[in-house]
Amino acid sequence: MSSLLCPEKKLIKLLFLRLTDSAPLIVAQEKGYFHQFGLEVQLQRETSWATLRDKLIGRRADAAAMLAPMPLTLSQALPGCKERLISGLILSSNGNAITLSEDLYQRLQHYTTQETRTDIASALKNYLKKNRGTSPIRLATVYPFSSHTLQLRHWLQTADINPDQDLQLIVLPPEQMLENLHRGVIDGYCVGEPWNSLAAYKGTGVIASACNTLLPAMPEKVLAVTQSWHEANPASHLALRAALLQACSWLSARENRYEAAGLLSQKHYLDLPQSLLQGSLNDQILYRRNTDIIANPGWHLFAHIDNDNGRPCEAKAQQLIEMCSDFSEIALADSQNFRSDLYRQTVDYLCTKK
Amino acid sequence: MLVDDNHERAHSVCERLQAAGYTIVAQISSAEGLLFQVEKYRPDVVLIDIESPDRDILESLAIVNREAPTPVAMFSSHNSADFIGRAVESGVSAYMAEGITPERVAPAIEIAMAQFKSFQQLRQSLERTQQQLSDRKTIERAKGLLMAKKNLSEKDAHKILRNLAMSSNATMRAVAEQLIHYFQSEH
Numbered sequence: 001m002s003s004l005l006c007p008e009k010k011l012i013k014l015l016f017l018r019l020t021d022s023a024p025l026i027v028a029q030e031k032g033y034f035h036q037f038g039l040e041v042q043l044q045r046e047t048s049w050a051t052l053r054d055k056l057i058g059r060r061a062d063a064a065a066m067l068a069p070m071p072l073t074l075s076q077a078l079p080g081c082k083e084r085l086i087s088g089l090i091l092s093s094n095g096n097a098i099t100l101s102e103d104l105y106q107r108l109q110h111y112t113t114q115e116t117r118t119d120i121a122s123a124l125k126n127y128l129k130k131n132r133g134t135s136p137i138r139l140a141t142v143y144p145f146s147s148h149t150l151q152l153r154h155w156l157q158t159a160d161i162n163p164d165q166d167l168q169l170i171v172l173p174p175e176q177m178l179e180n181l182h183r184g185v186i187d188g189y190c191v192g193e194p195w196n197s198l199a200a201y202k203g204t205g206v207i208a209s210a211c212n213t214l215l216p217a218m219p220e221k222v223l224a225v226t227q228s229w230h231e232a233n234p235a236s237h238l239a240l241r242a243a244l245l246q247a248c249s250w251l252s253a254r255e256n257r258y259e260a261a262g263l264l265s266q267k268h269y270l271d272l273p274q275s276l277l278q279g280s281l282n283d284q285i286l287y288r289r290n291t292d293i294i295a296n297p298g299w300h301l302f303a304h305i306d307n308d309n310g311r312p313c314e315a316k317a318q319q320l321i322e323m324c325s326d327f328s329e330i331a332l333a334d335s336q337n338f339r340s341d342l343y344r345q346t347v348d349y350l351c352t353k354k
Numbered sequence: 355m356l357v358d359d360n361h362e363r364a365h366s367v368c369e370r371l372q373a374a375g376y377t378i379v380a381q382i383s384s385a386e387g388l389l390f391q392v393e394k395y396r397p398d399v400v401l402i403d404i405e406s407p408d409r410d411i412l413e414s415l416a417i418v419n420r421e422a423p424t425p426v427a428m429f430s431s432h433n434s435a436d437f438i439g440r441a442v443e444s445g446v447s448a449y450m451a452e453g454i455t456p457e458r459v460a461p462a463i464e465i466a467m468a469q470f471k472s473f474q475q476l477r478q479s480l481e482r483t484q485q486q487l488s489d490r491k492t493i494e495r496a497k498g499l500l501m502a503k504k505n506l507s508e509k510d511a512h513k514i515l516r517n518l519a520m521s522s523n524a525t526m527r528a529v530a531e532q533l534i535h536y537f538q539s540e541h
């Protein structure tokens with residue numbers, strides 16, 4: 001395979017968090033896709049989304065796997081920032097779940113008549129109604145403008161719970177969720193995998209809902225760069241997108257996910273047991289310790305060159321912005337930071353190369 | 355208001371800020387309830403260690419609560435990428451209250467960034483010194499073994515180590531470690 005691309009910048013620093021859906025980055029690195037397109041990539045692990053954002057904007061990195069709503073809400077999150085974040089590739093959809101502490105889950109059993117999963121939110125509603133004035137319930141998400149916040153708010157609102165008045169919502173880094181749940185700092189969270197499955201395996205938490213069952217095919221992680229970086233390095237950006245879209249397509253094939261879990265589990269990536277990672281990456285869910293593992297189709301959807309999942313279009317951006325504007329004012333103009341033209345360019349490039 | 359669980363660093367940042375005429379309304383370590391503190395003291399500017407988990411809590415406050423401090427992204431004269439880049443490098447993130455202009459808090463943030471940075475350099479040079487010390491110990495030990503086992507002078511043992519390092523394109527320490535390992539496995 002010959003490459004006509006001449007990346008302006010070959011050495012690329014790419015940021016990621018300890019999450020199952022960082023898989024495309026790790027796969028592209030380990031399977032040599034970055035190399036194929038002339039790039040030398042250094043993957044750097046971060047802890048917090050806000051810090052990852054600042055490192056990217058402050059030019060301490062070239063690109064990052066980022067929460068889909070982040071490029072659309074930058075002017076709200078960092079008022080006065082003159083830089084823009086853009087994305088030409090949605091890496092994945094879904095991949096999150098809502099987990100409550102085992103302790104809260106047990107208390108909720110007194111507030112429900114049914115033993116079904118869908119009833120947990122209404123049990124919480126009853127619990128909140130009967131326990132007003134006692135110490136408030138505190139739930140966490142990973143960033144104010146994240147699919148997690150949208151999914152958690154949606155789940156609460158379906159049970160007629162007011163997320164701004166009836167309980168407390170805070171933000172914590174994904175990899176610190178479980179520890180905080182264990183210590184009782186929070187009563188539950190909405191986070192990406194494997195932090196829900198791990199809570200269930202340990203018996204610290206109970207998965208209340210997998211987010212793909214709440215809002216299907218919601219854009220989750222995007223490849224983001226700053227507008228100025230893109231203008232200075234258009235070919236490097238194309239090479240990055242091409243390598244990652246190939247990695248995503250490889251991940252879409254179910255038979256590869258076992259191998260992918262092995263790559264992810266390494267110490268410098270997720271540093272967690274392969275057996276834990278491969279369950280949820282294969283769309284298998286354990287809701288609670290000592291219960292059966294159940295299939296949850298579509299829990300992890302990756303981009304694929306043959307379908308629309310990876311295309312960041314304005315319609316998808318507007319949908320996310322509208323949901324965010326439910327609790328904060330967002331400029332609709334920011335929907336242009338999803339660049340379907342760049343996605344098109346990647347697909348065209350990969351097709352002519354074949 | 356300063357949030358930092360490194361007490362020594364926090365102390366020096368506060369000292370510098372006070373010398374420059376700023377009042378520290380609260381100095382807390384990251385474990386204490388940040389939400390409550392912000393509401394109680396209503397600071398004009400909050401300076402926080404960028405790697406502190408409470409930083410994310412502060413971030414979410416800014417968006418949900420209009421009265422909470424918002425992130426400082428730039429000073430009017432600076433471009434935001436430069437400012438954020440320097441802040442990230444030094445490990446400081448800064449939040450300011452509504453109605454405060456970036457220019458007013460700029461000197462305070464500059465002071466904090468400089469202090470954080472000098473602490474970083476201090477730690478790095480400490481780590482370097484420790485590294486050099488332990489390098490020397492390893493090399494001396496390998497030399498001693500060479501002298502004893504091969505009946506060499508200190509000078510010749512040193513020469514052998516240096517030549518081995520040069521020919522294998524490795525550090526003296528790496529060669530010394532290999533030698534120690536080799537002599538140990540002999541028994």
